[in-house]
Amino acid sequence: MPMPTSVSSRNSCGKGAALTxxxxxxxxxxxxGVAAKPLIEAGLDPLHVVWLRVAGAALVMLPLAVRHRALLxxxxxxxxxxxxxAVAGVQACYFAAxxxxxxxxxxxxxxxxxxxxLGWVRFVQRRPVTRAAALGVVLAVGGLACVVEVWSGLGFDAVGLLLALGAACCQVGYFVLSDQGGDSGADAPxxxxxxxxxxxxxxxxxxxxARPWTMEWAVLGRAAQLDGTAVPAFALLAWIVLIATVVAYVTGVVSIRRLSPQVAGVVACLEAVIATVLAWVLLGEHLSAPQIVGGAVVLVGAFIAQSSTPAKGSAEPVAAGAPERELSARGTAA
Incomplete structure (x- = not known):
């Protein structure tokens, strides 16, 4: 005879699965990024890699688009x-960076x-933010100064840093747009x-x-170098499309509905940690001690900024670790 399972036990298992x-x-x-960089170094233009990623994922997700055609x-x-x-702008700027x-x-x-x-909310919309949120902004900016090594006159390519900042601005644009037109109840998309x-x-x-018809398609039939190790370019592309896009988006949406915003924020910050570690191990991109410390400060500041409760009497500012997580959080709240 099977033993009865308590509600708390089932909830614990559900949250454990969601966290996984x-x-x-x-x-x-x-x-x-770790899979895309070897393709770029093998001869593909960053925009072409972005197009391959987005177009391939769109093809896989096409049945879902047909199912939800009323959204149009x-x-x-x-x-x-x-x-x-959130798709074209962020990915194009990030891969170019x-x-x-x-x-x-x-x-x-x-x-x-x-x-x-939060800067948009405070200075453009003129809505108050909490002191904790302001502290998060200060920490993020200060940590970033360590990451880019401002004391050495910017140790990295200035155009690359501007492109990465462009990716951040594209995320902000989506957050603001989504905040302006949020739904509730049964109307939530x-x-x-x-x-x-x-x-x-x-x-x-x-x-x-990107004009993909100008792309050097032959690169996909050759091998790319992953820190000196030859890897089929097509295998890297398959990882980017199926795992880093389709699986990443779907598992993120499913998990976020069962996790609290605080836990989701911590997990979102792990994305940057994972990317840095993978780049260190697979691409040989080593960061200095000040950059590692600065990166940790950036993540702490971002987490505080995105999880702080808004000031009393103000509308809640939209701030999340990534656009897909902010979108799914909206659906969960509704």
Whole structure:
């Protein structure tokens, strides 16, 4: 006779599974830059790698787009914002940045997004923010100064740093757009549907910008160098499309619905840690001790900024570790 299972036990198992999915999502997202950089160094343009990633993922997610086709009529602005900013803008700027600067540095610069969102809320919308949130911004900016080694006159390519900052700004643009048009109750859009249409819209935009018909397709049939180790370029592309995009988005959305915002914020910050460690091990991109300390400060500041309770009497500012997590959090709250 089977033993009865308590509600608390089932909830504990559910949260444990959700945490496992969230960690898997962070690992998948963190591995995108490590897999993309060898393709860029093998001869592919960063925009072409982005197009391959987004178009491939859009094709896989096409059945979900058909299932949620009503979103085209109900939420065209949100779909356009997600496609243009959270998909095309963020990925294009990030992949262009890692072609010039280390993967870990690019992702840490991108983690200025929560701080930039709070700056928008405070100085543009003129809404108050908490002292803890302001402290998070100060920590993130100070930590970033260590990461880019400002005392040595910016130890990295300035254009690469600007591109990484552009990725952060694209995230901010999506946060602001989503905050302006948030739904509630039964009208909240399904996050997976928004992701599917965001990928389709992003692929359409990138097709015009990247012009994939000019791509050197022969590179995909050759081997790329992963810190001196030959790896089939097609295998790296398959990882980027299937694991670092489709699996990462879906597991992130599923897990976030069962986790608290604080736990989700910690897991989101692990993405930058995972990316930095993978780049260190697989690409040989070593960071100095001050950069490691600065990176930890950036993540602490980003977590404080995104998880702080807004000041009393103010509308809650939108600030999250990544656009897909902010979107799914909205669906969970609804």
């Amino acid at each position: 999915l969230a960690l898997g999502s962070a690992l998948a997202f963190g591995g995108s 009529r109900r939420r065209p602005a949100l779909l356009a914002g997600f496609g243009l900013l 890692i072609s010039r600067i280390p993967v870990g540095v690019a992702l840490l610069v991108e983690y200025l997004a929560p701080a930039l969102v 399904d996050p997976l549907g928004v992701i599917a249409y965001g990928l389709l819209i992003g692929a359409a935009v990138l097709t015009v910008v």
